[in-house]
Amino acid sequence: MIEIDRVTKKFGRKTVLKDVTFTVEKGRITCLIGLNGAGKSTLLKAIMGLMPVSRGQIRIDGQPVSEHLYEKVAFVPDTLTMPPFMTVENCLRFMRDFYDNWNEERAAYLLSFFKLQPADRISSLSKGNAAKLNLLLGLALDTDYLLMDEPFSGIDMFSREQIASVFTSELIEDRGVLLTTHEIDEIEHLIDKAVLLDQGRVIREFWCEEIREKEGKSVMDVMREVYHP
Amino acid sequence: MIRYIKLVLMELHRFWKIYAALAAITVISQTAGLWMSIRSHIKRVHWEMELTSIGTYAEFAKTYGRTSFRSIVSFNELFFMGPVMICIAVLLIYVFLIWYRDWYGKNAFVYRLLMLPASRFRLFWAKLTAIMLFVLGLVALQIVLLPLLMAMYRQMMPAELSLAESVFSYVRHHIVFQILLPPHAADFFLYYGLGFVAVTVVFAAILMERAWRLKGLIAGILYVSAATLVMTFPLSLDYVLYPHEIWGLMGGIGLVLFLASVWISRTLLAKKITV
């Protein structure tokens, strides 16, 4: 489990996250929802140790964040973070070089599934293909948890469908996933838990199935209640 | 260790095109400059010989003296020193860019680098190693190039007009090369050791800026300034300390600065760096 325990982050006088507390369970897909500037990306970066927090704790399977984090948690940022001059092949080699838990077979499978060409340069990839490569670099790691920041942002419908189909495959099955997205309607049927952020605070946290059964509401309905009361 | 080597290789690979260009500029400019200087000098000699009815080179040398490699190079010093200055400038800039290019640019590669498993500190060492290899690589190139250029000089200049000198004599009497290529081993390690310490100090300042942005920039500038002051301060104590004591003190301060910079960098990379 990833435990976010009263995490607060300030940039100067501005508080971006305030006492954020929730959990991400293994084998479940948790969606972090919020309007622009709510602090979603900041929180993901904080979990990944890419940003120090002002207060609070983050624990992965009971252990505080350390250099061993990256063997357990993979991060798919909102943009492809590989140098433009590299080829797809170079990127895969980079991951192979530095990650013991890089799964070569899965990478080859995803390469073929996403129809990516190894010789293509990063700079020449379309937005959709860049997003797919980005996802490949995260999914091909054998990690217990996967964090994704806006995996569907700005890409075409067909690429989105392809990416969404990965969520139902065994590639995601046993992992704990935390993702942020604006396209809730596309993946609402996939997510297990929703955490709603507003101005850096957790407003609501709920299991989607429970809300549907008990209150007959969808995630979108709850969002309307929270953000447009 | 293997991962560190891989990181070093990656850093080397990222810069190799510019580096190769610097090496090529150096070789071409110095060779061409020397060739042009020798050719034009021989032309001038012929012209003078005709004017003054001197029949042989030997006679000419008796009247006007011989021309050393050093003098020949000085006729077109810009071709010689120009590329050296360019290399120094580019590498100085790259001391900063080796970090900043990871943050800026279309895809922030720094995400990847900071998420590599095991210690981020390896990143620091890899970049430091890469910078030192780039610097020493160009030094080695110049070391190899100089005797080749001297051989070219001996080949092209008539024997009666040339004046023998060794590479080491030339270097010892050259205002720039005596610092860049000191033939004395202790001096070589001193200069490049100091450079090594200076780069670690700058790296620490860069990481301060990356951790704390504007406040970090101020802290970094203050850190570099303080390091410079502290390092040079013993030189002002020549009225109370003997030279060997000043030297020892500077050595100690250099070591402390190095260790402090390494510790600061390590701490910032592990806990404070912000993407």
Add this chain to the structure above:
Amino acid sequence: MKRYFIAAIFVGFIVLAIGLYLGLAAASPLPSFRIETLEGDSEEGKALRLMGIFENGPYNETVEITAEGSKYAVERSVYERFRYSLTPDIPELERLIAAYPGFMRGKYFSSANYYQDEEWLVRLRVQDTYAGSGIKEGRYKFMVDMLDKKNGQKRSLAAEVPDRLDIRKVMDIQKLGDTLAVALLAYPFQQSGFHDIAELRIYHVSLENGQISDGEKLDFGLNLQANQDIRLYEVSVPDSTASQKYLLLEATLLETEPMPAGNASNNVRLERTIPTREHRIFIYEYETGKMNTLTLPSVSPEFDGNIQFYGDDGGIVRLMMTGEEIHLSRYRLPDLRPDNEIQLTAADLKAESLEKTAWGKDRLYILHTARGLPAVTALELSSGNVVYRGAVTAAKAASANPENLRISYMTVRP
């Protein structure tokens, strides 16, 4: 694998190129020379230091040659150059720094005079005092530092010079019991305008309480006119820090006149040495305060060589040297009676031409050429005997041509 291979080549190239360069540089030093003993005690040669220029292709390399070997300025490491720039190139001072580093710390930069005997080391520095606006007042203090060699204790005191002067130089200091005698070359103080005649004043400073006597102005008995002045030079002594009974001075007389009309400077005047073929040596005895004059016979007008003086407590020596011969005249102290005369030609010294000299304790060292090479002969002053002969030789015959070596000067370590 390819990238590993290329990287390994790159690193290997760096290591090889730099390693070879440094190795070859260490194995190819500039030609090595030394002073080799040809005759006499080799210990005599150990005191010698020859400074010269070696022609190395287009470069003139400054070199120092001793009995141990040679050292080129250009081959000095950064540390050696740094040390050289900070420490004085004065053998006596180097010796004091080596023997008493604690006492000498920070002291060797400023101009000062030293005295030492078996029990004491004394240092005197003259400090100007200025009026508030930085204008010279003609007031000075003697800053005295003392080291008791027996117990290592240090003491300092300051004594204000009672007279208003324009001090040019401290010629000598001597410890006489609990008093320090200070011989000063000075002019009477004037805010502006031309100076009067130079004076030699002796002050006595009590090392117990810092009290200072009135300055004793030495009378040289010269009856100088208004347009005349005297230049005083110290006669060479074996060791300027050692205890000496006498202050030995050579005097030159000058004619002076103001600068031509229309010249901007007020405090500069034209000076012209009065030609004289007579030499006057003034001998001041510290204990008694007596002044004696040694007037030496005229020098022939045709003589165009080098005349030098040397003295110690036993006597004064006048050296007259040309490229072909040496004439030494010795006069005993205190009675100033002629002692011995030594006349030697270059051939007597097995030399081709005589070039320079340097003094040591009871020694005259003569730099000359022999078989085209720099060589040194040492004469014992008291007997006139040759006690040492040495020549500059190349360490490896093939590597150096000593004919490319020119010696500029010679010094002797005390």
